[in-house]
Amino acid sequence: MNEKGAAPARPGLDPAEAARRLAAHGPNLLPGNAPRSMLAIVGGVLTEPMFLMLLVAGGLYLALGDRAEAAFLLSFVFVVIGITLAQERKTQRALESLRELSAPRALVIRGGEEVRIPGRDVVVGDLLVLHEGDRIAADAVLLDGHLGVNESLLTGEAVPVTKLPGEDTGQLFASTVATKGVGVAEVRAIAGATAVGRIGQALVDTAEPVSGLQRASRRLIRNLTVGGLLLATAYTLLGWLWDGHGLLQSVLAGIALTMAILPEEIPVILTVFLALGAWRISKHKVLTRRVPAVEALGAISVLAVDKTGTLTQNRMQVAELNLIGDSFRDAGADDLPEPFHALVEFAMLATPIDPFDPMEKAIQQFGLRWLTNTEHVHAEWAPEFEYALSPEILAMTHVFRGDTRDAHLLATKGAPEAVIDLCHLDADATAAILRQVETMAERGLRVLGVARGEWQGDAWPRSQHDFDFRFLGLLGFVDPPRPEVPAAIAECRSAGIRIIMMTGDHPATARAIAREVGLSERAEVITGAEMAALDDAALRERLHHVDLCARLKPEQKLRLVQLLREGGDVVAMTGDGVNDAPALKAADVGIAMGERGTDVAREAAALVLLDDSFASIVSAIRQGRRIYDNITKATRFVFAVHMPIIALALVPTLLHWPVLLMPVHIVLLELLIDPACSIVFEAEPADDDIMQRPPRAASDSPFAAASLRYAVIQGLGFATILLLGYGALLGQGLDAAQSRGAVFIALIVGLFLLTLANRDLAHPALARHPVHNSWLLRMFGAVAAMLVVVIGVPFFRGVMALAIPNAPMLLASAAMLVAAVLWLELLRRATRTRPRAFVPH
Numbered sequence: 001m002n003e004k005g006a007a008p009a010r011p012g013l014d015p016a017e018a019a020r021r022l023a024a025h026g027p028n029l030l031p032g033n034a035p036r037s038m039l040a041i042v043g044g045v046l047t048e049p050m051f052l053m054l055l056v057a058g059g060l061y062l063a064l065g066d067r068a069e070a071a072f073l074l075s076f077v078f079v080v081i082g083i084t085l086a087q088e089r090k091t092q093r094a095l096e097s098l099r100e101l102s103a104p105r106a107l108v109i110r111g112g113e114e115v116r117i118p119g120r121d122v123v124v125g126d127l128l129v130l131h132e133g134d135r136i137a138a139d140a141v142l143l144d145g146h147l148g149v150n151e152s153l154l155t156g157e158a159v160p161v162t163k164l165p166g167e168d169t170g171q172l173f174a175s176t177v178a179t180k181g182v183g184v185a186e187v188r189a190i191a192g193a194t195a196v197g198r199i200g201q202a203l204v205d206t207a208e209p210v211s212g213l214q215r216a217s218r219r220l221i222r223n224l225t226v227g228g229l230l231l232a233t234a235y236t237l238l239g240w241l242w243d244g245h246g247l248l249q250s251v252l253a254g255i256a257l258t259m260a261i262l263p264e265e266i267p268v269i270l271t272v273f274l275a276l277g278a279w280r281i282s283k284h285k286v287l288t289r290r291v292p293a294v295e296a297l298g299a300i301s302v303l304a305v306d307k308t309g310t311l312t313q314n315r316m317q318v319a320e321l322n323l324i325g326d327s328f329r330d331a332g333a334d335d336l337p338e339p340f341h342a343l344v345e346f347a348m349l350a351t352p353i354d355p356f357d358p359m360e361k362a363i364q365q366f367g368l369r370w371l372t373n374t375e376h377v378h379a380e381w382a383p384e385f386e387y388a389l390s391p392e393i394l395a396m397t398h399v400f401r402g403d404t405r406d407a408h409l410l411a412t413k414g415a416p417e418a419v420i421d422l423c424h425l426d427a428d429a430t431a432a433i434l435r436q437v438e439t440m441a442e443r444g445l446r447v448l449g450v451a452r453g454e455w456q457g458d459a460w461p462r463s464q465h466d467f468d469f470r471f472l473g474l475l476g477f478v479d480p481p482r483p484e485v486p487a488a489i490a491e492c493r494s495a496g497i498r499i500i501m502m503t504g505d506h507p508a509t510a511r512a513i514a515r516e517v518g519l520s521e522r523a524e525v526i527t528g529a530e531m532a533a534l535d536d537a538a539l540r541e542r543l544h545h546v547d548l549c550a551r552l553k554p555e556q557k558l559r560l561v562q563l564l565r566e567g568g569d570v571v572a573m574t575g576d577g578v579n580d581a582p583a584l585k586a587a588d589v590g591i592a593m594g595e596r597g598t599d600v601a602r603e604a605a606a607l608v609l610l611d612d613s614f615a616s617i618v619s620a621i622r623q624g625r626r627i628y629d630n631i632t633k634a635t636r637f638v639f640a641v642h643m644p645i646i647a648l649a650l651v652p653t654l655l656h657w658p659v660l661l662m663p664v665h666i667v668l669l670e671l672l673i674d675p676a677c678s679i680v681f682e683a684e685p686a687d688d689d690i691m692q693r694p695p696r697a698a699s700d701s702p703f704a705a706a707s708l709r710y711a712v713i714q715g716l717g718f719a720t721i722l723l724l725g726y727g728a729l730l731g732q733g734l735d736a737a738q739s740r741g742a743v744f745i746a747l748i749v750g751l752f753l754l755t756l757a758n759r760d761l762a763h764p765a766l767a768r769h770p771v772h773n774s775w776l777l778r779m780f781g782a783v784a785a786m787l788v789v790v791i792g793v794p795f796f797r798g799v800m801a802l803a804i805p806n807a808p809m810l811l812a813s814a815a816m817l818v819a820a821v822l823w824l825e826l827l828r829r830a831t832r833t834r835p836r837a838f839v840p841h
Contacts, residue, residue, distance in 0.1 A: 010143075010184065012109030012127040021123040028122045028138055028190040042081055106137040109184070126187040132356035134178045138187045139194040142170030145183030146388050148357050151176045152308045154195060154577060155504045159316070159446050159477075160357055164391050180357040181388070199554055199581055213295040213631075216701035217270055228261035239653060260645040260666055266703075269634045273682050277627040284619040285611040287594065293606035295631070296588045297624020299570040300497055301695040303617070304561060304587070306575035307503035307513055309596045310614065312479040314576075316358040318366040320445060320476035322436055336370040343473040345376035346452045349411035350398050353379060359448070359477055363413075384408070387464045394418040395449075397464050402454070410453035410467055416474060419449030422464055423471040436474060444512025445476035478512070484615040485517045491618050496694030500547050500564075502557050502573075502583070504528075507550040520547035527551040531559070540567055557583040570698050574609075574617065576601055591617060618691075626686035628696070634681035635702040636711040637758040641751055643715025644722055645669060648747070651723055658736035660726055660743060664799055668790070669751075680775045684759060710831060714757070717823045718750055725816040729809075737803040744802060745787065745809070746816040752783055753817070757824045761831075765824050 013021075062074075107116050109127040119137040122128070128140055130147060148160035151173060160179045163170050172185050174194040191197050236254030274295060278288035288294060308314050321328040321340050328340050336344070348367040351360045371377050383398035395414025402409050412419060416437045420430050437447050451469040461467065489499055499519050503510050507525040514520055525548040531539055540563050549560060557573075561583045564571045573583045576593035584590030585604040592605035595612045602608050609616050645666060652660045701707065722743050729739035755776070757765035790796045791805060803809070 010109055010127055011112045013111075013123070013125050015110050018110055018121075018123050018126065021125065022121060025123065026191065027120040029120050038085065042085070107131075107134070122187060122190060124187050124190055128185045128187060130172075130178045130183050130185060132178055132180050132182070136172050136174055136176050136178065136185075138174045139189040140172045140185035140187045141167060142172060142183050142185045146181045146390070147172075147178050147183045148180035149176050150179050150358070152314060152577065159359070162389055162394070164389070169391060180355070180360065213270065213292065213628075213701065216703045217266065220266065220703040224262060228258055231261060232258040235650065235653075257646070257649050260642060260649045260661070263638050263642050265638045265670075266635065269631060269638070269679075269681075272679060273627055273631050273634070276682055277623060280627075281607075281620050281623050284623070285609065285613065285616050286620045287608040287610055288606070289602075289608060290606040293589045294624055294627055296570060296606075297572075297621050298626075298628035299696050299698060299700075300572045300589060300621055300624070301698075302498045302500060302564050302569040302571045303492060304500045304502050304557075304564070304571060304573045304583070305614075306577065306580055307501055307505055307510060308479065309576040309593055309612070310574050311485050311501070311513055311517055311519070312481050314479065314596060316362040316446070316477045317480050318362050318475055319478040319480075320440065322440065322474040322476065324433055324436055324473065330366070340473075341371065341374065341376050342452070343450055343475070344371055345378075346411040346472055347413055347448075347450045347475055348376075349378065349381070349400065349409075350396065350413040350450065359446070362477055363475070385460050389414070393422070393464055395422060395464065397453075397467070399455070399460070406456045406458065408455045408457075410451075410455060410469065412451045412453065412464070412469055413448050413475075416447055416449035419451050419469070419471065422467070423451050423469045425471060429471075433471070433474070440474065440476045441506075442508050443476075444506070444509035445478055448475045448477070449473075450475060479509075481513060481517045482614055484613055488615045488618045489518055491691055492621070495621070495691040497621070498547070498569075500543075500549065500560075502549045502552055502560060504552050505550060507548070510548050510550040514548050522547055524548070525550050528553050528556050531556055536563060539563060543567075554580075554582060558586055561586050568698055570695065572617075572621075574614075576612075591620075622686060622691055625690050626684075628702075629687065629690070630681045630684045632702040632707060633684065633758050636707065636714075637681065637754055639708050639711035640715035640718070640754050640758065643712060644719035644747060644750070647716070647719035647723060648726075648743070652726070655727075657726070657730060658740070660740055662801065665744065668786075668800075669747075680755060680773065680779050681759070683773050683775045685772055687760075710761075710827075711758075714754070714824065714827055717827065718754070718820050721816055721819045721823060722747060722750070725812055729812055732808075734808070735803070737801055738806070738809055741791070741802040741805060742809040742812040743816070744800070745791075745805065745813040746820070748783060748787055749813070749817055750820050752780055753820055753824065755779070757828070761828060764828065765821065 105116055106119050106122050106126075107114055107129040108122065109115075109129060114129055119135075122137045124138075126138075127143075128137065130136065130145075132148075136149070142163050142165050144165055146165075147163040149163050149172065150160050154173055154176055163172060163183070165183075170185070174190075174196045189197075232254045235257050236250045239254070240250035274291045277294040278291050281288055281294065305311055317330075319330055321343055323339060323343065326339060328337060344363075344367045347363050348371075351363045353364070355361050355364060367377065378400075381400055384401055385399040387393075387397040387399075389396050393414070395412055395418040397410055397412040400409045400411070401407075412422060416433060420433055425433070433449075440447050450472045452472055453467045453469040455461075455467055492499055501510055501514055501519060507527060511523055511525055515523075522545070524546045526542060526546045527549075528551040531549070531552075534542060536559075539559075543560070543563065549556075552560075557575075557580065561571050561573055565586075565588065570589075571587045572589040572591055573580070573587035574591040574593075575581075575584055576597035580592075581601045581604040584592060584601060589607060590605035591607045591609060592601040593612045594602065594608045594610040597605075597608070597612075607620065645661065648661045649666065652658065725746065726739055726743045729742055730736075734742075753765055759773070790800055791802060797804070805813075
């Protein structure tokens with residue numbers, strides 16, 4: 001490679017040999033790129049326990065002739081399959097479009113000619129021709145030229161790495177980006193054999209955690225099914241053998257009890273709430289790849305974040321200028337003092353006019369910002385000659401023609417040590433500059449030195465050392481934090497969520513960024529080398545006292561996530577690089593960056609941020625907490641509702657009273673009331689303090705005994721009121737149809753009262769205005785219309801065995817409802833001093 005970067009003639013692979021290798025070894029694709037088939041998606045839906053329950057219950061009702069109930073339950077299976085398929089297709093389309101953006105095409109030499117081919121067709125032995133801006137398609141070794149390569153997606157460090165020819169200095173890795181220079185490299189590994197591919201393969205061995213809601217729902221479904229069937233069987237035998245009822249009547253009573261006991265709304269609630277939750281979260285630019293992760297969002301107690309590209313913008317900017325004795329910081333400055341003009345001018349001259357390298361871009365942007373309309377900007381100048389970086393001199397020089405034929409102006413920038421050496425400074429001056437470099441590095445800055453020189457002559461010297469340079473000063477670069485990050489971190493901390501930084505970058509850089517965004521008040525940093533010397537117990541203890549982890553290797557990020565989860569934390573992991581992928585998959589909620597993230601990271605994550613905004617994570621957490629709260633409210637309501645249904649189906653028979661609830665009544669309740677009331681809770685807005693309270697315990701569940709105890713007591717109290725009312729009406733001489741009608745009216749309206757009561761246990765049932773949830777008014781209208789149809793239409797009234805309401809019946813219904821309101825308020829007041837015993841968050 002000559003000074004101008006022209007590629008020498010190399011024949012490369014013969015096209016026929018390249019085709020043979022492609023056929024023999026397969027395409028150059030990362031593992032895990034195949035989308036799930038429709039059959040696999042449907043199979044995954046149907047094997048979930050909650051859907052098995054739906055299928056079994058629907059089949060049972062169908063076999064018994066209750067076609068309406070069976071159709072309702074089975075239709076939900078198909079609705080959910082449709083929602084899941086639509087969500088999966090949306091996710092897959094988005095991922096494919098993102099993958100197209102990041103899928104590299106490669107310029108290779110084959111048969112002595114340069115040809116551009118898809119990255120998937122690259123084979124071992126191909127010669128890649130690389131220019132700035134190219135994404136490297138495979139692992140390779142640089143043969144000619146020099147490159148600056150951004151390896152942040154692999155290493156976590158934003159600053160480009162200099163690559164020079166040779167096995168030791170020219171290692172190139174797939175998915176990294178050439179930011180400067182040109183070169184020719186020979187492919188050594190493709191697909192799964194690359195460094196990227198090996199990390200992708202590690203994902204296969206990393207198990208995805210099962211969400212707490214999945215585990216709890218499976219236990220609940222199993223226990224309720226077994227318990228309900230045993231109780232219904234015992235009730236059937238009791239009615240037949242002990243009470244003297246006929247076998248058919250006893251079987252029907254057992255079926256009614258089974259229908260009352262099994263809360264088939266639970267799988268509907270879980271499925272619909274989580275699916276709609278994923279849809280709501282997508283409005284905040286967060287794509288859900290695994291729906292159960294929506295539930296885990298609300299329980300996150302630790303948010304482990306990668307620095308580069310997550311907290312920071314993954315781009316460089318000039319933050320500080322230093323003249324050794326005087327400094328200028330960009331933050332808050334109104335103008336650039338005159339003494340710094342020459343430093344910026346020669347830094348720009350040593351940089352291409354339209355660079356790709358992020359540090360060189362930062363130099364040009366900074367210079368144009370402060371020096372435009374001054375004599376220090378020379379956009380029309382073009383260098384006559386360039387000295388590139390070399391293993392011997394880590395600096396580059398641009399040579400410009402001066403005022404006379406033999407006069408030339410030199411502009412140099414590079415590693416401070418290299419620029420100092422070119423300036424031939426004495427020991428004292430060198431020591432002073434290096435002290436300043438160290439001070440800047442401790443603040444997390446990347447430092448470049450800048451020098452100027454003059455030269456007379458026609459023939460270019462062989463080395464930059466043959467010039468005389470004058471040292472001008474230092475430039476300090478920083479990868480700036482995203483503007484939304486400080487506020488988002490502050491909101492996470494107010495919500496009791498601990499933030500831990502996990503980065504492959506330098507400890508000083510990690511500490512500086514953490515301080516700037518307010519990540520932690522603790523300045524201590526643990527490095528990967530220190531972690532390697534600790535066993536799991538010691539490292540777990542150390543993590544209690546440190547929030548910044550630097551110089552981490554990929555396997556160490558995975559180890560940290562696993563240790564945090566083993567310690568009882570619910571862990572979310574954010575990242576965009578290949579090195580983040582194993583930890584993303586192992587976390588309870590893996591969150592990948594969609595714009596900057598790699599294919600491997602997006603495939604491993606449960607959520608993908610389409611706009612790469614850290615603030616979107618906070619919005620997703622807020623939605624996750626709201627969804628979990630609403631699932632808890634709906635579950636509490638369902639159990640409260642089922643208590644009176646079970647009692648009204650069971651107790652009258654045991655007391656030898658006329659049957660109160662027949663299967664047709666329960667079918668109507670299940671078909672029209674319970675699901676409608678349950679779905680209303682999905683639209684409940686978030687509580688005002690939802691992001692000011694600590695995360696719920698990982699062991700909490702909407703189905704835990706502590707959470708359901710309140711619902712059971714609430715429902716049993718309401719059931720007692722209805723049973724006492726039924727007994728009183730029978731005792732007053734009303735016939736069964738009239739007594740049943742009065743209780744049925746009170747039960748139906750009481751379901752609406754239970755809905756209001758379970759929306760917010762902090763306020764009375766009738767205190768919160770329904771305007772906060774428009775579905776409440778719709779539901780009340782539907783309940784009223786259903787009552788009018790059932791009682792007003794003779795056919796339905798006859799099927800239900802009800803009587804036309806008269807004044808005594810309506811007064812009795814009103815009395816029972818007033819008693820129900822008093823009971824609900826009395827219970828709320830008695831338990832509000834310790835609500836977490838009943839409603840854990």
